[in-house]
Amino acid sequence: MDSVELQARLEALTHEHRDLDVAIDALRARVGHDQIQLARLKKRKLRLRDDIAHCQDMLIPDIIA
Known part of the structure; x- marks a missing residue:
């Protein structure tokens, strides 16, 4: 999934929540x-909360310190 699809899924999950x-x-x-x-x-x-957290994690890139 690209970021646009992930953002749309995140919004749908948040709305359902x-x-x-x-x-x-x-x-x-x-x-x-x-x-x-x-x-x-x-x-x-x-x-849904777990799915929302997963989508958010996928949208925010890992920062290597």
Whole structure:
């Protein structure tokens, strides 16, 4: 992937991560919310965070000291 594709992927992942924040908050606000669904959303959010970190690492070159 080139830097343009990585930047686009990073933006998409970040947007999805924010959307999951909203979905998790909405699910928590409901009375008697589904714990399994909440756990799945949180797990997906963690995977996205790892993917975001990976994309950021690929965009920032290593500096050899």
